[in-house]
Structure formats: structure tokens, C-alpha cells
Amino acid sequence: xxxxxxxxxxxxxxxxxxxxxxxxxxxxxxxxxxxxxxxxxxxxxxxxxxxxxxxxxxxxxxxxxxxxxxxxxxxxxxxxxxxxxxxxxxxxxxxxxxxxxxxxxxxxxxxxxxxxxxxxxxxxxxxxxxxxxxxxxxxxxxxxxxxxxxxxxxxxxxxxxxxxxxxxxxxxxxxxxxxxxxxxxxxxxxxxxxxxxxxxxxxxxxxxxxxxxxxxxxxxxxxxxxxxxxxxxxxxxxxxxxxxxxxxxxxxxxxxxxxxxxxxxxxxxxxxxxx
Amino acid sequence: xxxxxxxxxxxxxxxxxxxxxxxxxxxxxxxxxxxxxxxxxxxxxxxxxxxxxxxxxxxxxxxxxxxxxxxxxxxxxxxxxxxxxxxxxxxxxxxxxxxxxxxxxxxxxxxxxxxxxxxxxxxxxxxxxxxxxxxxxx
Amino acid sequence: xxxxxxxxxxxxxxxxxxxxxxxxxxxxxxxxxxxxxxxxxxxxxxxxxxxxxxxxxxxxxxxxxxxxxxxxxxxxxxxxxxxxxxxxxxxxxxxxxxxxxxxxxxxxxxxxxxxxxxxxxxxxxxxxxxxxxxxxxxxxxxxxxxxxxxxxxxxxxxxxxxxxxxxxxxxxxxxxxxxxxxxxxxxxxxxxxxxxxxxxxxxxxxxxxxxxxxxxxxxxxxxxxxxxxxxxxxxxxxxxxxxxxxxxxxxxxxxxxxxxxxxxxxxxxxxxxxxxxxxxxxxxxxxxxxxxxxxxxxxxxxxxxxxxxxxxxxxxxxxxxxxxxxxxxxxxxxxxxxxxxxxxxxxxxxxxxxxxxxxxxxxxxxxxxxxxxxxxxxxxxxxxx
Numbered sequence: 001x002x003x004x005x006x007x008x009x010x011x012x013x014x015x016x017x018x019x020x021x022x023x024x025x026x027x028x029x030x031x032x033x034x035x036x037x038x039x040x041x042x043x044x045x046x047x048x049x050x051x052x053x054x055x056x057x058x059x060x061x062x063x064x065x066x067x068x069x070x071x072x073x074x075x076x077x078x079x080x081x082x083x084x085x086x087x088x089x090x091x092x093x094x095x096x097x098x099x100x101x102x103x104x105x106x107x108x109x110x111x112x113x114x115x116x117x118x119x120x121x122x123x124x125x126x127x128x129x130x131x132x133x134x135x136x137x138x139x140x141x142x143x144x145x146x147x148x149x150x151x152x153x154x155x156x157x158x159x160x161x162x163x164x165x166x167x168x169x170x171x172x173x174x175x176x177x178x179x180x181x182x183x184x185x186x187x188x189x190x191x192x193x194x195x196x197x198x199x200x201x202x203x204x205x206x207x208x209x210x211x212x213x214x215x216x217x218x219x220x221x222x223x224x225x226x227x228x229x230x231x232x233x234x235x236x237x238x239x240x241x242x243x244x245x246x247x248x249x250x251x252x253x254x255x256x257x258x259x260x261x262x263x264x265x266x267x268x269x270x271x272x273x274x275x
Numbered sequence: 276x277x278x279x280x281x282x283x284x285x286x287x288x289x290x291x292x293x294x295x296x297x298x299x300x301x302x303x304x305x306x307x308x309x310x311x312x313x314x315x316x317x318x319x320x321x322x323x324x325x326x327x328x329x330x331x332x333x334x335x336x337x338x339x340x341x342x343x344x345x346x347x348x349x350x351x352x353x354x355x356x357x358x359x360x361x362x363x364x365x366x367x368x369x370x371x372x373x374x375x376x377x378x379x380x381x382x383x384x385x386x387x388x389x390x391x392x393x394x395x396x397x398x399x400x401x402x403x404x405x406x407x408x409x410x411x412x413x
Numbered sequence: 414x415x416x417x418x419x420x421x422x423x424x425x426x427x428x429x430x431x432x433x434x435x436x437x438x439x440x441x442x443x444x445x446x447x448x449x450x451x452x453x454x455x456x457x458x459x460x461x462x463x464x465x466x467x468x469x470x471x472x473x474x475x476x477x478x479x480x481x482x483x484x485x486x487x488x489x490x491x492x493x494x495x496x497x498x499x500x501x502x503x504x505x506x507x508x509x510x511x512x513x514x515x516x517x518x519x520x521x522x523x524x525x526x527x528x529x530x531x532x533x534x535x536x537x538x539x540x541x542x543x544x545x546x547x548x549x550x551x552x553x554x555x556x557x558x559x560x561x562x563x564x565x566x567x568x569x570x571x572x573x574x575x576x577x578x579x580x581x582x583x584x585x586x587x588x589x590x591x592x593x594x595x596x597x598x599x600x601x602x603x604x605x606x607x608x609x610x611x612x613x614x615x616x617x618x619x620x621x622x623x624x625x626x627x628x629x630x631x632x633x634x635x636x637x638x639x640x641x642x643x644x645x646x647x648x649x650x651x652x653x654x655x656x657x658x659x660x661x662x663x664x665x666x667x668x669x670x671x672x673x674x675x676x677x678x679x680x681x682x683x684x685x686x687x688x689x690x691x692x693x694x695x696x697x698x699x700x701x702x703x704x705x706x707x708x709x710x711x712x713x714x715x716x717x718x719x720x721x722x723x724x725x726x727x728x729x730x731x732x733x734x735x736x737x738x739x740x741x742x743x744x745x746x747x748x749x750x751x752x753x754x755x756x757x758x759x760x761x762x763x764x765x766x767x768x769x770x771x772x773x774x775x776x777x778x779x780x781x782x783x784x785x786x787x788x789x790x791x792x793x794x795x796x797x798x
Binding site for chain 1: 311313317322323325345352356360363366367370378383391392395396402407408410411
């Protein structure tokens with residue numbers, strides 16, 4: 001069956017009086033790995049609301065978590081000195097403090113907790129092998145920008161972690177398109193099977209993927225050809241083309257606009273995710 | 276004589292418990308319960324009510340207005356896109372029904388034993404140390 | 414952020430005004446050549462504290478001002494929110510321009526009316542989120558300009574949220590509906606006050622249903638009729654902007670039938686009203702009073718031991734100019750009156766009166782005969798009715 005499915009644009013020209021050629025286009029995407037990038041307004045709004053929320057928060061019940069006279073209480077006290085107390089003999093030009101339970105009720109309560117790691121170790125070497133096993137080490141999140149972003153490697157699956165990427169291939173290194181596989185006229189197979197086997201034949205052997213449905217999600221009419229779109233997600237692995245002349249890229253929606261043909265992109269752009 | 280004995284029996288019950296005072300009198304277990312209850316109670320722990328000036332009220336209202344407009348635009352854009360995608364599916368299936376009935380039946384059969392892949396990640400704020408898994412077990 | 418010394422403050426002021434000029438050019442709401450000045454804050458200091466932050470200018474007390482703290486980051490967030498709102502408003506103003514150009518080329522009256530409706534909505538949408546408009550509406554009632562669609566919309570919403578509900582409750586509970594007219598579909602806000610009073614209790618706007626003493630109502634009231642629907646906006650030449658105002662008392666005792674009749678106490682007709690000129694006050698009555706009045710004002714003066722009496726003020730929209738010479742006060746049939754003159758009730762108001770010490774003096778003032786005194790008469794057999 002695999003032999004009959006053509007992994008590339010067929011060289012054999014079909015006579016035009018026949019029915020249009022049915023083909024299956026694989027819309028394989030890499031879903032976002034990290035959360036969406038926020039706009040300036042979004043992040044500012046969240047920050048503002050967060051501040052309001054902190055301002056309206058109850059006072060931290062210190063006595064419950066730090067028992068009187070213990071060393072941890074002493075450490076906490078050192079880190080969080082008591083606010084200026086409301087001395088009736090002193091004039092406060094910017095408003096009298098309102099101290100309740102060791103907190104100025106007019107503002108949010110800012111707490112500093114004792115560090116679980118020592119600063120010397122932090123400075124010495126963070127990349128030491130043993131430090132990754134140390135549960136009390138300082139938590140430093142990984143960067144949202146990866147090496148692939150810096151080197152602008154369009155073939156990497158580690159680029160643009162916050163976006164959905166789609167696979168585009170090129171047979172001649174010039175014209176880019178979504179991977180498309182034609183159905184043979186003799187033997188018919190389901191559209192999603194056609195896309196799957198076709199994808200494996202051009203280099204998808206090393207890919208773990210998930211076909212969303214056997215139902216096509218779009219139909220694109222072109223000259224004597226019908227392209228049915230099958231949606232799929234890449235879960236793991238790497239697309240490695242069988243033929244060395246086949247080029248491929250993982251692109252986000254705006255980049256697809258540059259590489260795909262204008263009219264074609266306009267027809268299919270609603271299938272691509274904005275995020 | 277009798278009254279004093281009653282007094283000594285009743286007084287510990289009637290005593291009002293105050294945090295940090297009369298520490299020596301209560302047992303450690305009672306003290307612990309008092310501490311737990313005071314951690315849960317709102318007494319003195321609530322912040323001052325926010326009273327905004329006229330300008331700040333207008334500012335706050337405008338911020339909320341802008342946010343609502345922003346969200347509305349975003350959600351309606353997403354809804355439009357989803358509607359278009361749904362229409363695409365309907366169009367494709369209608370066409371398939373007319374031109375390729377056999378493929379239509381295959382495309383329309385329910386995939387019963389299909390399972391959602393557990394490897395699909397939920398987006399997090401920061402990437403894992405290895406953002407992508409390259410080795411695939413066959 | 415907040416400088417106390419005068420020299421520093423003035424330096425900052427100069428710097429900030431120059432900044433304001435440069436950033437203001439691209440924004441829709443700071444452009445005032447084609448927009449009414451009522452759409453911006455008049456007080457420059459308050460405007461500055463709204464857009465640039467710092468301690469609020471609306472707090473006058475110096476100590477309270479110093480002790481005031483704005484929420485963290487409110488100014489920065491407000492700036493971004495303002496840009497977002499202004500951008501949306503810019504789109505709406507583009508729509509306004511398009512609709513205006515369509516209106517000038519359109520000739521069909523029906524399509525024109527539709528376009529005007531759309532234009533009005535677009536004008537509201539373009540300004541409804543403007544922080545300066547919101548500020549003026551909330552805190553600077555002098556700047557509320559009813560000729561602007563956005564202020565009319567805000568006034569309408571405010572009226573619907575409270576005053577309209579109070580009015581309808583009083584009209585129904587006091588049975589003004591259906592004792593005078595079968596029902597009311599309120600389209601205008603009717604406010605009544607008696608400005609000749611010196612006590613604020615009686616000189617301010619009357620809440621519907623209040624019981625007023627006779628001295629408080631001894632002179633004709635000032636009536637404010639706020640129009641909300643856009644179709645009513647016309648100039649004086651158009652008859653659809655003419656209104657009729659009638660004050661009736663449905664509780665006048667009628668001994669002959671052992672019942673009550675309706676008495677007419679005040680009648681005005683052909684009163685032209687518009688969005689901005691919406692008051693019937695003593696000044697207007699002095700100049701055009703004779704033209705409008707078909708039945709001069711006589712206060713409701715309940716007689717002793719008569720029941721509490723309702724003063725029902727009805728506002729009608731006229732379909733054409735009327736010629737009412739005079740009207741019989743006694744046994745006034747308001748339903749017939751409305752039907753004969755083809756009047757549409759659009760608003761109402763009600764207050765109540767009862768006998769008090771000032772009634773007799775006011776009767777003399779209006780050259781009325783001394784009022785009757787009613788007594789309770791015990792029926793012969795209470796069970797027979």
C-alpha cells in the first residue's frame with residue numbers, strides 16, 4: 001500500500017477529464033510548551049490586580065507559624081522588622097500609621113522568609129552536579145528563550161516555545177508547502193491513513209504523533225486537485241527527511257504567511273492558531 | 276466555704292482567653308487551640324478598607340472598562356475563528372459525501388479505542404530543562 | 414513622586430505640560446476642535462492629577478491629602494487602559510465620519526432616520542468610556558451637557574436605575590394609575606420643585622409621593638422635563654416637540670354622589686422643549702406664560718377632615734399644536750381630554766396634600782371661599798352598609 005502512495009508531488013500527469021485528484025494534507029503542529037506571551041496591557045493589568053489583592057490580604061498570623069522564643073522566630077524577626085509605631089508625641093506628615101498585629105493596615109504586608117540555601121554556595125557554582133540533587137537549592141527557572149531562538153534555527157522543535165508551530169516542507173528548497181499526499185486512483189484508503197503513511201514515508205518514522213481525528217478539517221480546491229486537511233500533533237521525536245533534498249521548517253502563523261503562497265494562505269489561515 | 280469551692284470550679288471555665296496573656300494558667304493543648312483559632316479568625320487581621328479618591332475611582336473604572344473591552348475583542352476573535360473552523364469541517368464533509376462516499380464513511384466512523392496522549396504537555400510558565408523529547412520508543 | 418517645595422513643583426509642572434502637548438496629539442479624546450468642551454474636565458489641576466498621578470486634587474483638606482495613598486501602579490495601568498480605550502474610540506469616530514457623509518448624500522427619510530439612530534449610537538460609543546466624561550458626569554454636574562448623546566445616555570441609565578423605579582412604585586401604590594390614566598410608558602423624566610420656599614426641605618426636587626403642606630405649594634412649580642429619546646429632538650418649528658402639562662386632583666369630594674371627582678388645577682399646552690431647554694420655570698412663564706396656560710395654577714387646598722389628596726402631574730407629548738381656549742375645572746375628565754386632543758402620556762409625577770394650618774390663609778390669597786369642614790357620620794346600622 002505504501003508503495004502506491006506518493007510522498008511527493010507526482011510526476012505522472014493525470015488526464016484532466018477524470019475526477020479531481022483526492023489528496024490529504026497533514027497539518028502537524030507542535031503545541032505550546034510554555035504559557036502565552038502577555039501583551040503590555042495584560043501584564044500591567046494582572047500586576048495592578050495582584051497589588052490590590054495583596055493590599056486586601058489578611059495579616060500573616062506570625063504567632064501560629066513561629067512559636068515565641070524559638071530560633072526561627074528570631075530569624076523571622078530579623079528579616080521583618082516591626083513598622084514605625086504610632087507614637088502620639090510624634091507628628092506624621094504623611095498620615096498616622098495604623099498598626100495592628102505588627103502590620104501597618106494602610107498598606108500591603110511585605111514578608112521576607114528565611115532562605116533555605118546559603119548565599120556562599122549560590123555564588124560558588126550553580127552548575128555543580130550535586131546542587132541539582134539538593135532540595136534546598138535556590139530555584140532558578142529556565143529561560144523562556146531557548147538556544148534555537150537565539151540561533152534562529154527554523155528546523156528546531158525548541159524554538160518559539162510559547163507558540164504553536166506547523167511543519168512545512170519543500171522538495172526543491174524554493175517552494176514551501178504543507179506536506180501533501182495524493183491518493184492513488186486504484187486503491188482507496190481513508191484520508192487520515194493516507195496522511196499518516198505518507199508522513200512516515202517522507203521521514204516521520206522517528207516521530208511520535210497524535211492524529212486528532214479521521215475527519216478532515218478543511219477542503220482546499222486547487223486546479224484538478226482536492227486537498228483534505230488532517231490535523232495532528234507531534235508529541236515527541238524529530239522529523240528526519242528520508243530524502244536529503246527535502247527541506248523542512250517548523251513555523252508559527254505569521255511566518256507561514258511569508259513562506260506559503262498568498263491565495264493558499266488566505267484560504268487556510270483560520271486553521272492556524274494565533275497563540 | 277461552699278461558695279469558694281464553687282468559685283474555684285467555675286472560674287477556669289468563665290475565664291476569657293487572651294493571646295499572649297495569662298500564659299502560665301492554660302495548658303499547652305488549650306494554648307494551641309487558641310493559637311489555631313486566632314489564626315483563622317478575622318480579628319484585627321483585616322486591612323483598612325480601600326477608600327479611593329474621585330480621580331482614582333475614575334481611573335479604576337477606566338481600567339476595568341478597558342479590560343472588559345479587551346477581553347471581549349479577544350474572545351470574539353477566538354469565537355469567529357472557531358466558527359470558521361467548524362464551517363470548514365462541515366464544507367469538507369459535505370464535499371466528501373457528494374464526491375467520495377467511500378471516504379466519507381471512513382472519515383465519519385467513530386474511533387472508539389483511541390486515547391488522548393498523556394505525553395501532550397500542559398503549558399507552564401517556564402520550560403522544563405529539556406524542552407523536547409527526541410528519542411521515540413518504537 | 415510628590416514634591417512639597419514650591420520651586421520643585423513648578424519645575425515639574427512646566428516639564429509635564431510640555432510632555433502632555435507632545436503625547437496629546439495622537440489621541441482622539443484630547444482633540445477639542447470638533448468635540449464639545451463639555452467632554453473634557455474643566456479644572457486643569459484635576460485633569461492633571463487624573464492623567465499624571467500624584468496626590469489627588471479633589472481632596473481639599475491638606476492633612477487628608479498627605480495621608481492619602483493611591484493603589485500601587487494605578488497610574489501606569491491607567492495610561493495603558495486609556496490608550497486602549499482611545500484606540501477603540503478612534504474606530505468609533507471613523508464610523509461617525511462615515512455615517513455623517515452617508516447622511517449628507519441620503520435623501521430617503523426612512524433610511525435617514527435609521528442612519529441618524531446609528532450615528533447617535535456611534536457618538537455614544539465613542540465617548541462612553543472617556544474618563545473625563547465619566548468624571549464630569551459623576552462629580553461635575555454643571556458640565557453635563559444634554560445636547561451631547563453620551564451625557565443623555567448616562568442620564569438615562571442613571572434615571573432608569575433608581576428614580577424611574579421609585580416613580581413607578583409611587584404611581585401604582587397611590588393608584589394614580591389607573592385612577593387618572595390607564596397606564597404610563599415613561600419616556601421622559603419629570604422633576605418638580607417649588608422654588609419660592611426658603612426651607613430646603615420644600616425647595617429642592619420633590620420625591621414622588623411626598624406629603625407637602627399647603628404653604629409649600631402656594632405658587633406654580635418649576636417643572637423639569639428631561640427628554641431621552643432621540644426622535645423627540647426637534648426645533649421649535651416642529652410640532653412634535655410640543656408638550657402639554659396637566660395637574661389634576663382625583664380626590665375632590667363630591668357630596669351629591671357620595672364619591673369623588675377629578676379637578677383640574679393647572680394646565681399648560683404647546684410648551685416647546687428640547688434637550689437643553691427643558692425647564693418650565695417662572696422666567697419662561699413670565700415671558701410666554703399667557704400663551705401656554707389654558708388653566709392657571711390654583712394649589713390643591715384640601716378641606717378639613719377630607720382625606721389625603723393626590724396631586725397628579727401628567728406630561729403629554731402633542732402630535733400637533735393645540736388651541737385650547739379654556740377648560741372646565743370641576744369634573745375634569747382627563748382620559749377624554751387626552752383622547753380629544755390626541756395626546757400621548759410620556760411622563761408623570763405625584764405628590765400628596767392634606768389639610769393643615771396654612772390652608773385658610775392660602776384660600777384667602779387666591780380669593781377662594783372658606784373651605785367646608787367634614788364630619789364623620791355614623792351610619793344607622795353598620796352591618797347594613
